[in-house]
Amino acid sequence: MKKSGVYAVALKQVKAKISDLLDLSVPKPPKNGWVRSIREALGMSGAQLGERLNLSRNQVSILERKEADETITLKQLKQLASGLDAELVYAIVPRQSIDDMIEARAMELAKQRLAMSHQSMFLEAQQLTSEQQQQALVQLANEIKTGSNRDLWKVSLQEKYQ
Structure with a gap:
């Protein structure tokens, strides 16, 4: 695929970024999800996380279950991560170059x-x-x-x- 000009440079940069990810070891999420696991490791209750995010303890619990069930949205995950003073890292990593x-x-x-x-x-x-x-x-x-x-x-x- 011979491309020229700016497109070729941009394509080369994207391929380089993706190639960097190929060696990435993607950790398996904990059974109860990352949010709950990190929250519990911090010794933070669901009510306390909810308070930081203006959510009820029940809303936090629902979101944690949605994460574990893989039905949560990226927006919701990002919100929960901010309440844990954490970053949401998102990537789609191809299995080959x-x-x-x-x-x-x-x-x-x-x-x-x-x-x-x-x-x-x-x-x-x-x-x-x-x-x-x-x-x-x-x-x-x-x-x-x-x-x-x-x-x-x-x-x-x-x-x-x-």
């Missing part, structure tokens, strides 16, 4: 397209050798990567019905 994700997706699409064309070539008795198939796969994947990003992430009919 952006370039690796793009490469894998391009190869996946190339395999699908090659399989469809190979099927028709088989019917016409013009099959490719395995070496030719591999070369075609790499070439097609490179063409897909240099094409439109929107095409790269379109869900194919084959994927839709899997």
Whole structure:
């Protein structure tokens, strides 16, 4: 994906930031959630946290349950964090690098397209050798990567019905 100018610089910076996160070890949240665990570690009651946030003890309890159930909003978490004199840290961390994700997706699409064309070539008795198939796969994947990003992430009919 050759991009030029300001967009290319911005994209490179975003990829670098994301790459920094790949080594991040994401801790598993405590069973009762971070808010309740931190509050209890501080020796703070639910009523005391509520007082700091102009909430009732019951509202704090509800929010703590929502956090543990993963139904709380980011806004609510941020509010609770401020009452604990803490920061809410939020990130979506890819399981692999952006370039690796793009490469894998391009190869996946190339395999699908090659399989469809190979099927028709088989019917016409013009099959490719395995070496030719591999070369075609790499070439097609490179063409897909240099094409439109929107095409790269379109869900194919084959994927839709899997």
